[in-house]
Amino acid sequence: EDQVTQSPEALRLQEGESSSLNCSYTVSGLRGLFWYRQDPGKGPEFLFTLYSAGEEKEKERLKATLTKKESFLHITAPKPEDSATYLCAVQTAHTGNQFYFGTGTSLTVIP
């Protein structure tokens, strides 16, 4: 059975304290792994797409990496405005256009 698991469930960081969020998956025929940021009461905001193991993408303080079993979202020197829930989603060959979402990591960055 396909599974997407995110850890930790919640993370509190001091401003400037770098860390990583994990998204592990057990799916067959991965087409893509997607990272989104969601603020309370808002829809998810697209961050990155990763298609193959070894791929990396960067945007400001965020860097996403992908292996055959998991993806990491590295946050370097976070700021309070990085506080949000970070969601990963996978799309596989047998899910067609559909995404399968993890449960998210709630990040709080303390000034």
Add this chain to the structure above:
Amino acid sequence: GAVVSQHPSWVICKSGTSVKIECRSLDFQATTMFWYRQFPKQSLMLMATSNEGSKATYEQGVEKDKFLINHASLTLSTLTVTSAHPEDSSFYICSARPTSGGSYEQYFGPGTRLTVT
């Protein structure tokens, strides 16, 4: 680019009435749109996949006669919650996948908060 809007952003209705939610892709065409439901502190649950010009595909356990979906154009999909009940109160989010470009990203709307009294 890749902006998706939803209207209304929130709505309160009485039990037994129907509510329509619109989802528009503003700067791209989307053959396929998706409707999700999200409960507090939970992840997104896919309700249905909406394809322009054809019938929507509903996920298991989602009543198609209760949640009517119409994807009438390449930029507009609507979700109508019929005979709403308090248990239908939730945060409804749509997403759209661009028709062109060959990528698989979905771009999400800002969501609609439905409260049924």
